[in-house]
Amino acid sequence: MPNRNLGPIFVTVTSMREGVITATGLVKSFGGLVAVGGIDFTVMPGEAFGFLGPNGAGKTSTMRMIGCVSPPTTGDLQLFGLDPRHDGRTIRARLGVVPQMDQLDNELTVVENLLIYARYFDISRREARSRATELLEFVQLSERANSKVEPLSGGQKRRVSIARSLINDPDVLILDEPTTGLDPQARHVLWDRLYQLKEEGRTLVLTTHYMDEAEQLCDRLVVMDGGRIVAEGSPQSLIATYATREVLELRFGRGRNADHVADAAEVGERVEELPDRLLVYTTDGEGSLATLRNRNIVPDSALVRRSSLEDVFLRLTGRTLVD
Amino acid sequence: MSLVTTSASVWRDIRRPQRLIERSAMVYRRNWIIILSGLFEPMLFLLSIRVGLSQLVGDVEVSGRRIAYDEFVAPGLLAAAAMNGAIFDSTMNIFHKWKASKLYDALLTTPLTAADIAVGEIGWAVLRGTIYATAFLITMAAMGMVESAWVVMAVPVAALIGFTFASLGMAATTFMRSWADFEYVPAATLPLFLFSATFYPVSAYGDWSWVVNLSPLYHGVELVRAANLGVWEAALLAHVAVLVVLGVAGTTVAARRIEKLLLS
Numbered sequence: 229m230p231n232r233n234l235g236p237i238f239v240t241v242t243s244m245r246e247g248v249i250t251a252t253g254l255v256k257s258f259g260g261l262v263a264v265g266g267i268d269f270t271v272m273p274g275e276a277f278g279f280l281g282p283n284g285a286g287k288t289s290t291m292r293m294i295g296c297v298s299p300p301t302t303g304d305l306q307l308f309g310l311d312p313r314h315d316g317r318t319i320r321a322r323l324g325v326v327p328q329m330d331q332l333d334n335e336l337t338v339v340e341n342l343l344i345y346a347r348y349f350d351i352s353r354r355e356a357r358s359r360a361t362e363l364l365e366f367v368q369l370s371e372r373a374n375s376k377v378e379p380l381s382g383g384q385k386r387r388v389s390i391a392r393s394l395i396n397d398p399d400v401l402i403l404d405e406p407t408t409g410l411d412p413q414a415r416h417v418l419w420d421r422l423y424q425l426k427e428e429g430r431t432l433v434l435t436t437h438y439m440d441e442a443e444q445l446c447d448r449l450v451v452m453d454g455g456r457i458v459a460e461g462s463p464q465s466l467i468a469t470y471a472t473r474e475v476l477e478l479r480f481g482r483g484r485n486a487d488h489v490a491d492a493a494e495v496g497e498r499v500e501e502l503p504d505r506l507l508v509y510t511t512d513g514e515g516s517l518a519t520l521r522n523r524n525i526v527p528d529s530a531l532v533r534r535s536s537l538e539d540v541f542l543r544l545t546g547r548t549l550v551d
Numbered sequence: 552m553s554l555v556t557t558s559a560s561v562w563r564d565i566r567r568p569q570r571l572i573e574r575s576a577m578v579y580r581r582n583w584i585i586i587l588s589g590l591f592e593p594m595l596f597l598l599s600i601r602v603g604l605s606q607l608v609g610d611v612e613v614s615g616r617r618i619a620y621d622e623f624v625a626p627g628l629l630a631a632a633a634m635n636g637a638i639f640d641s642t643m644n645i646f647h648k649w650k651a652s653k654l655y656d657a658l659l660t661t662p663l664t665a666a667d668i669a670v671g672e673i674g675w676a677v678l679r680g681t682i683y684a685t686a687f688l689i690t691m692a693a694m695g696m697v698e699s700a701w702v703v704m705a706v707p708v709a710a711l712i713g714f715t716f717a718s719l720g721m722a723a724t725t726f727m728r729s730w731a732d733f734e735y736v737p738a739a740t741l742p743l744f745l746f747s748a749t750f751y752p753v754s755a756y757g758d759w760s761w762v763v764n765l766s767p768l769y770h771g772v773e774l775v776r777a778a779n780l781g782v783w784e785a786a787l788l789a790h791v792a793v794l795v796v797l798g799v800a801g802t803t804v805a806a807r808r809i810e811k812l813l814l815s
């Protein structure tokens with residue numbers, strides 16, 4: 229669904245430059261199961277493009293098609309103007325891939341993982357050495373260079389995966405849930421590194437469950453649900469289109485939230501009822517809360533926050549992203 | 552000009568599978584003891600036959616010549632060692648890399664293809680088998696079981712046997728569902744080891760001797776034995792052909808299966 233607000237800008241940009249990745253009517257089915265049900269998107273050079281969606285949305289299936297390790301069932305996909313069906317190897321030479329599950333070589337050490345990976349890309353041993361040293365520094369793992377992969381923490385393994393994916397100096401980096409399962413600090417370290425890569429002019433394509441990650445990293449994103457794209461745009465434009473400026477979260481205690489849906493609706497533009505709380509979409513959260521209190525409606529707890537992509541997702545699919 | 556580019560691209564194509572051999576070399580650089588351990592079993596066999604069995608059995612007639620029993624058995628053991636080494640490398644080891652460590656999934660995101668993986672892994676198994684065969688041959692020579700200088704041909708023959716069995720082993724492994732399925736591997740290789748004219752001439756089977764032709768190892772044993780005796784005849788080409796055809800078929804099946812199962 230094209231975004232009206234940003235429509236004119238994108239038209240100009242698209243007509244001026246070629247997309248690095250373009251998909252038209254892209255479908256992936258496994259037997260009878262349709263994992264990706266006909267999606268269209270264009271990724272521009274140098275942009276960070278996100279796929280946001282809940283479990284089973286078809287994010288990994290899409291990433292695997294882009295990575296040329298899964299042939300599309302139907303539809304058209306092009307990377308660098310080439311078709312993965314015929315030029316998979318040439319395309320893969322220019323990609324860096326961080327899969328959802330780390331696929332590090334457990335029989336080798338950290339630095340050997342990078343060295344041998346370089347060799348798969350036909351990079352000379354000498355060049356491989358210098359790149360490996362540089363990249364381990366980049367992900368702050370130089371002191372673990374000679375450690376085996378197995379004993380590393382989740383966040384460290386993820387960083388090795390990222391370093392390894394950069395060994396061929398890729399134009400496009402494909403990251404499938406780069407920070408899932410990491411603690412907040414490890415996530416921030418990774419975001420910082422990814423941001424740096426973006427600044428170097430690399431194109432990033434990433435998937436995530438996390439709204440804050442998408443907001444931090446992505447210039448543009450698509451929201452996927454059930455194998456389809458349900459919205460597309462920049463994080464800000466999506467929030468502007470599908471949510472209000474602020475959200476008032478109200479908790480009335482178990483089982484009593486439902487009784488107050490009507491009251492809440494009177495002080496906001498829209499109300500979402502979740503099992504544990506009510507979300508009131510409003511331009512002025514404090515104001516709405518004050519109005520409620522004046523009417524002697526006092527929740528157990530109330531919280532005013534900026535609206536986020538989570539709210540966009542809830543609006544579009546009727547479900548929360550991270551349950 | 553176009554010839555230059557073509558040959559350059561062919562050169563690159565040949566080089567890609569080599570990267571897997573390079574990886575294996577990297578892995579075993581620290582574990583070279585494991586490689587050596589693969590030598591013990593065939594060497595012990597050789598020794599025990601040399602010490603005991605040879606005296607009891609006496610001479611055997613092969614190709615119209617009478618030779619000592621240990622000289623008869625040694626080529627069979629060499630061929631079997633090449634088979635066992637190749638099978639070991641191409642079954643359990645490959646299954647682990649495929650299922651447990653997801654190595655091949657990672658490789659397929661690089662410019663390597665399914666065929667590169669099959670050829671590279673089989674290539675490593677062949678290399679390892681060839682090292683064993685060479686060590687075995689040196690021992691044979693040291694124990695005085697060598698009949699002719701042609702015996703050096705046993706090394707390329709062992710490489711061919713390694714190729715055949717590594718290919719078949721890898722192809723079979725792509726059909727394995729769990730570790731339990733590997734119980735079938737010795738069930739296939741042990742009979743081959745025992746009944747491929749390894750321990751007694753094929754004439755012992757009388758009217759049923761044609762059945763032995765069904766064993767790929769038999770063709771390898773005949774070739775090594777011919778090398779040891781320095782008897783070269785056109786019929787040997789048929790043995791070579793059988794091994795080559797099975798090897799190529801196995802490699803093709805392995806590559807197809809990797810492509811089908813991992814590039815889904």
Ligand SMILES: Nc1ncnc2c1ncn2[C@@H]1O[C@H](COP(=O)(O)OP(=O)(O)OP(=O)(O)O)[C@@H](O)[C@H]1O
Nearest residue numbers: 258261263281282283284285286287288289290815
């Ligand atoms: N190889 C496969 N064979 C059969 N079905 C598959 C295969 N890969 C994915 N699917 C199915 O396709 C659908 C989409 O899966 P996919 O992995 O693309 O989702 P996802 O958005 O990455 O989810 P998650 O957030 O859990 O990683 C799911 O229903 C999944 O079961």
Ligand SMILES: [Mg+2]
Nearest residue numbers: 287288289328
């Ligand atoms: Mg996924």
